[in-house]
Amino acid sequence: MKKLNAMDLYDIRAQLSEEETIVQDTVGRFVDESVLPVIGECFEQGRFPDELIPQIADLGLLGSSIEGYDCAGLNAVCYGLICQELERGDSGLRSFVSVQSSLVMFPIHAYGSNEQKEHWLPRLARGEAIGCFGLTEPHGGSDPGNMKTHAKRDGDDWVINGAKMWITNGTIADVAVVWAMTDEGVRGFLVEKGTPGFEAPEIEHKFSLRASITSSLYLDNVRVPGSAVLPGVTGLKGPLSCLTQARYGIAWGAIGAAQACLQELLDYTETRELFGRPLNHNQAIQIRLADMARRITTAQVLCMDLAKLKDAGRLHPTQVSLAKWNNVRMALDIARDCRDMLGGSGISVEFSPVRHMLNLESVITYEGTETVHQLVVGKELTGVPAF
Ligand SMILES: Cc1cc2nc3c(=O)[nH]c(=O)nc-3n(C[C@H](O)[C@H](O)[C@H](O)COP(=O)(O)OP(=O)(O)OC[C@H]3O[C@@H](n4cnc5c(N)ncnc54)[C@H](O)[C@@H]3O)c2cc1C
Numbered sequence: 001m002k003k004l005n006a007m008d009l010y011d012i013r014a015q016l017s018e019e020e021t022i023v024q025d026t027v028g029r030f031v032d033e034s035v036l037p038v039i040g041e042c043f044e045q046g047r048f049p050d051e052l053i054p055q056i057a058d059l060g061l062l063g064s065s066i067e068g069y070d071c072a073g074l075n076a077v078c079y080g081l082i083c084q085e086l087e088r089g090d091s092g093l094r095s096f097v098s099v100q101s102s103l104v105m106f107p108i109h110a111y112g113s114n115e116q117k118e119h120w121l122p123r124l125a126r127g128e129a130i131g132c133f134g135l136t137e138p139h140g141g142s143d144p145g146n147m148k149t150h151a152k153r154d155g156d157d158w159v160i161n162g163a164k165m166w167i168t169n170g171t172i173a174d175v176a177v178v179w180a181m182t183d184e185g186v187r188g189f190l191v192e193k194g195t196p197g198f199e200a201p202e203i204e205h206k207f208s209l210r211a212s213i214t215s216s217l218y219l220d221n222v223r224v225p226g227s228a229v230l231p232g233v234t235g236l237k238g239p240l241s242c243l244t245q246a247r248y249g250i251a252w253g254a255i256g257a258a259q260a261c262l263q264e265l266l267d268y269t270e271t272r273e274l275f276g277r278p279l280n281h282n283q284a285i286q287i288r289l290a291d292m293a294r295r296i297t298t299a300q301v302l303c304m305d306l307a308k309l310k311d312a313g314r315l316h317p318t319q320v321s322l323a324k325w326n327n328v329r330m331a332l333d334i335a336r337d338c339r340d341m342l343g344g345s346g347i348s349v350e351f352s353p354v355r356h357m358l359n360l361e362s363v364i365t366y367e368g369t370e371t372v373h374q375l376v377v378g379k380e381l382t383g384v385p386a387f
Pocket of ligand 1: 099133134135136137138139140141142143165166167168169208209214362365366367368369370371372386387
């Protein structure tokens with residue numbers, strides 16, 4: 001019998017089209033050659049490797065699902081594989097692409113005016129402009145309905161006041177998609193860097209996603225023209241629809257982080273000798289490795305099904321919640337267990353599991369905490385919202 005690929009026990013790769021295979025290989029090569037050699041040091045230094053943005057843009061990874069506007073127009077499997085390969089490198093890099101693609105370009109494409117699309121989408125696709133997505137507020141991200149940031153009309157302008165917290169890319173963003181309460185309900189605004197009253201300082205001293213920029217947004221009487229509002233959506237369904245796109249990518253991305261950890265463990269336990277034999281000759285170690293492969297395989301199969309639903313236009317947000325919950329929990333558990341099996345070496349930046357583990361502590365919290373996704377599934381089952 002042919003030996004199976006430890007990272008792909010159900011041979012998902014054989015299901016991929018030629019285009020999907022090329023996308024996976026191309027992004028995988030980029031991660032191997034350009035990300036892995038620098039990412040440990042970036043994490044240690046708390047530095048986002050922004051020098052990689054032009055390469056990411058050249059590969060067509062920004063807004064890859066959008067057709068036109070200099071975007072690649074790829075399908076859902078391709079977007080998933082992009083996230084998976086990037087997160088095999090680091091969750092911070094995948095976060096950068098998720099935010100730019102799903103949380104900034106998606107709402108401009110879905111809800112923006114023609115002028116907004118033509119002005120921003122090609123620049124964002126080429127990496128010449130960076131975007132961020134401001135939904136979470138300091139008093140509680142799980143309850144976006146309780147939004148304090150508000151915008152009031154003043155003649156043809158809007159005046160926005162409020163604060164956002166934990167905003168990926170905020171400090172380097174040329175444009176912030178800011179969600180604010182208005183008399184009509186929640187609306188999205190495109191706030192440009194340098195607008196008077198708008199500040200985006202970086203949040204320092206993080207233990208997680210250290211190779212990613214996380215910021216606060218402060219809006220103090222920020223005046224924007226009427227043309228800055230996203231005309232196509234009113235209400236929380238605007239930001240929530242963006243989150244469904246991003247969470248879909250996160251479910252795939254988590255697989256990459258888990259694969260990176262398992263691959264490193266397979267290599268380590270093969271060469272580490274204890275009690276006169278390689279570590280991987282112990283039943284207790286093999287059971288733990290097998291359990292990781294079981295959980296990764298389950299997550300891969302789940303994501304392929306999710307991609308089919310997405311491309312068929314039948315994706316339900318609850319299905320995405322279930323996948324984000326399942327896959328991020330899987331990856332976090334695997335990263336922690338790999339860290340343990342590396343012994344003392346497991347706390348060193350030389351090995352990736354501790355970095356993935358710390359990153360995944362953010363990934364399990366952002367874009368809806370694990371509990372929130374469990375409650376979404378609970379609501380689907382019972383019909384009762386328990387938030
Ligand atoms: C590194 C990082 C990057 C981020 N990037 C962005 C970004 O780009 N844009 C953005 O808008 N946001 C971003 N976020 C914010 C993220 O989405 C929020 O942190 C998340 O939604 C949780 O909100 P919170 O931190 O206010 O926690 P809270 O909402 O205060 O939750 C605290 C705890 O209470 C639990 N909880 C909440 N409600 C219930 C309930 N009804 N029943 C039981 N338990 C409950 C939660 O699960 C959690 O454990 C980012 C966060 C991080 C850490």
